[in-house]
Amino acid sequence: xxxxxEQKQSKIQVxxxxxxxxxxxxxxxxxxxxxxxxxxxxxxxxxxxxxxxxPTPIAWMVAVSAITATxxxxxxxxxxxxxxxxxxxxxxYIVFGYILWGVITAIYPMVEWIxxxxxxxxxxxxxxxxxTFFGSxxxxxxxxAWITDIGHSSNRNRIQSINNITVYIAAMIAFGAAGVIxxxxxxxxxxxxxxxxxxxxxxxxxxxxxxxxxxxDEIKFEKSLLKEFADLMNPKxxxxxxxxxxxxxxxxxxxxxxxxxxxxxxxxxxxxxxxSKTELGLFMAxxxxxxxxxxxxxxxxxxxxxxxxxxxxGSILGAIGTIILGFxxxxxxxxxxLAVVIFLLYFVATIPALISQVAHGxxxxxxxPEGDIGKFQGIxxxxxxxxxxxxGAPIGSAIISTFGIPIADGYIPTPEIFIFGGLxxxxxxxxxxxxxxxxxxxxxx
Numbered sequence: 001x002x003x004x005x006e007q008k009q010s011k012i013q014v015x016x017x018x019x020x021x022x023x024x025x026x027x028x029x030x031x032x033x034x035x036x037x038x039x040x041x042x043x044x045x046x047x048x049x050x051x052x053x054x055p056t057p058i059a060w061m062v063a064v065s066a067i068t069a070t071x072x073x074x075x076x077x078x079x080x081x082x083x084x085x086x087x088x089x090x091x092x093y094i095v096f097g098y099i100l101w102g103v104i105t106a107i108y109p110m111v112e113w114i115x116x117x118x119x120x121x122x123x124x125x126x127x128x129x130x131x132t133f134f135g136s137x138x139x140x141x142x143x144x145a146w147i148t149d150i151g152h153s154s155n156r157n158r159i160q161s162i163n164n165i166t167v168y169i170a171a172m173i174a175f176g177a178a179g180v181i182x183x184x185x186x187x188x189x190x191x192x193x194x195x196x197x198x199x200x201x202x203x204x205x206x207x208x209x210x211x212x213x214x215x216x217d218e219i220k221f222e223k224s225l226l227k228e229f230a231d232l233m234n235p236k237x238x239x240x241x242x243x244x245x246x247x248x249x250x251x252x253x254x255x256x257x258x259x260x261x262x263x264x265x266x267x268x269x270x271x272x273x274x275x276s277k278t279e280l281g282l283f284m285a286x287x288x289x290x291x292x293x294x295x296x297x298x299x300x301x302x303x304x305x306x307x308x309x310x311x312x313x314g315s316i317l318g319a320i321g322t323i324i325l326g327f328x329x330x331x332x333x334x335x336x337x338l339a340v341v342i343f344l345l346y347f348v349a350t351i352p353a354l355i356s357q358v359a360h361g362x363x364x365x366x367x368x369p370e371g372d373i374g375k376f377q378g379i380x381x382x383x384x385x386x387x388x389x390x391x392g393a394p395i396g397s398a399i400i401s402t403f404g405i406p407i408a409d410g411y412i413p414t415p416e417i418f419i420f421g422g423l424x425x426x427x428x429x430x431x432x433x434x435x436x437x438x439x440x441x442x443x444x445x
Contacts, residue, residue, distance in 0.1 A: 015152045017159060024209050025147060025159065028094065029166030030173075031201035032139040035105055037174040038194050039065065039128065039135070043108070045266050046187050047124055050112045053410035055264065057121045059397040061128050062263050066389030068129045072136035074378025080142050081374035088212035089374070090146040091205070097138025098202030104131035106195025109187045138202070140381055145374045146209075148365050154303065154442060160361035161299025164354065165292050172288035179281025243439055244367040244376075247360065248383035249431040254315060254356075255384055257322075257425030259392025261417040264400060268413040272405070273332055273339050283343050294351055298358050307359040308440030311432050314356025319425035321349025326418030363440065395420065 044058050051057065076093055083089045108127055114120040151159045174194065181190045238245055261268070269275050275283065302310060325345040332338045368376050396417050404411030 013154065015155045017150070017155050017162075020208075020210060021150050022162060024205075025162050026166055026169075027208060028098075028143055028201060028205055029163050030170045031098065031198050032101075032135070032143060033167045033170030034174050034194055035101055035131075035135055035198045036139070037171050038105060038191070039131065040262065041266050042174070042178060042182075042187075042190070043124075043128060044263050045270075046109065046112075047121075048267050050109075050187065051120050051124060052117055053407060055397045055400050055404075055410060055413075057124065058263055059393045060121075061125050062259070062389045062393040064125050065128050065132045066386045068132045069136040069140060070378065070381040070386040072133050073140040073381040074375070076137045076141040077145060077374035077377040079374075080145060081372065086211060086213045090142040090149070091209050091211060093142035094138050094146065094209065095202050095206045097134050097142065098205060099199050100202075101131060101134040101138055102195045102197065102199030102202065104134060104195075105198055106192050108195075109191045112187070136381070140385075141374060141377050144377050144380075148368055148373050151365055156365040157302045157307075157358055157362035157442070158299045160365065161295050161302070161358050164358060164361070165295045165299075168288045168291045168295065172285045172292070177281065179277035179279070183277050241367065241369065243435055244364070246431040246435055247364055247367065248380065250311070250315075250360065250428045251364075251380075252383040252387045252428075253431070254425050254428035255388030256392040256395070257319065257421045257423070257428070259388045260396040260399065260421035260424060261322075261413075263393050264396055264413040264417060268417065269342070271412045272414060273329070273342055275339065283340070287343055287347050290347060291350060291354065294354055295358070298355050302355065302358055302362075303442055305359075306437055306440040307363045307442070308432060308435060308437050310359035311356045311363070311440075312429055314352040314354070314359070315429050315432075316352075316426065318349055318351075318353030318356060319422045319428075321345065321352065322418050322422035322425060325349055326415040326422065329415035329418065359440075362442075366442075392421075392424075395424075 043061070047058055047061065048055075080089050080093050083092065085092065087095075104127065108131065111120055111123045111127060114123055147159055147163060177193075178190055181193065266280065269280050270277065325342065328345055329342060332342055364380070396413075399416050399420055400411050400413045403414050403416040405414060
């Protein structure tokens with residue numbers, strides 16, 4: 001990029017997001033992410049603690065959840081694009097989706113009452129899939145389309161940064177409180193509380209999100225609903241949105257790498273490193289608080305830099321940090337005084353990954369084709385959720401079965417999951433190299 005373009009990039013006037021929109025993002029994003037945190041971490045820990053220590057059911061649960069999330073987001077995303085009424089396109093799906101999402105989250109631990117392990121495993125997977133249906137309707141399809149609707153090229157890095165902040169606020173709440181609540185009151189109380197938060201959010205969202213009435217004749221049905229789905233298999237879409245799909249591919253490879261270890265992270269920290277749930281929750285709360293500070297800084301200043309540069313450098317450094325974390329973890333086994341080092345290294349590895357995620361997320365929002373934003377949320381889910389979870393989680397399970405520490409009914413995860421996960425994450429840089437640097441500039445119009 002020329003010196004003149006560099007100066008323009010640093011002097012971009014960032015369009016205002018609006019206080020009500022910021023509040024809506026923070027509130028809805030946080031509550032939604034609380035539910036995803038529960039599913040992605042504590043659901044797995046619950047299965048390991050209460051159902052079986054075999055990692056295979058966790059891998060199956062992750063895979064089925066990913067498939068459900070993808071299909072749901074495609075369907076509900078297309079429907080929201082075609083929705084009219086006094087609440088507009090996205091709001092009805094957000095409101096009712098959140099309400100039912102929280103209800104299913106609250107009843108999830110009842111699966112523990114089933115005495116036959118095989119049936120309990122099946123019900124765990126089914127219940128998780130139902131929860132995912134409502135969660136993907138509310139969050140993956142409607143909410144993510146909505147934050148695209150309200151954005152502009154100049155402020156989308158900031159919108160993405162605020163949205164990412166909600167991930168860590170939610171995680172700080174869930175992790176910080178979870179360990180203490182589970183240790184003192186058990187899983188049932190924990191799931192009831194978090195499920196109640198999500199359901200309450202759906203009720204409040206009815207008043208919080210601005211309604212943008214859309215008349216039925218304002219929605220142009222250029223294609224039938226079946227044609228909309230058929231278009232997902234049309235190579236023409238790939239050709240017309242080449243950069244968008246390269247960004248999707250980058251997302252998929254990074255996601256596969258992280259899913260090698262993420263479903264088993266808490267199990268590793270508790271059973272290999274030696275943290276109690278309370279200690280784990282408190283350390284994670286501190287880690288997440290520091291992460292939020294980093295995200296605020298990234299959100300304020302990241303628009304001054306080319307997105308391609310941020311994604312490439314952040315992805316490489318994040319992957320290398322994860323590999324170093326894996327090798328260092330071998331030294332921690334049996335040495336509790338070094339256990340805190342794992343959290344420090346995890347934080348260090350997370351910082352460049354966060355920078356990459358904010359730039360990548362803002363870039364994606366810029367590249368969605370107008371009129372099909374909801375539909376492309378479903379395509380995004382193929383690369384963000386389906387491929388990473390269907391491929392990454394089973395790789396992690398296989399690594400644990402190969403290198404893990406054998407116990408009565410399964411294995412304790414070992415540091416190899418981070419090493420392999422980091423190596424796979426390095427591959428995410430390759431698709432970005434096929435995008436010109438000029439495409440990483442923020443639009444000035």
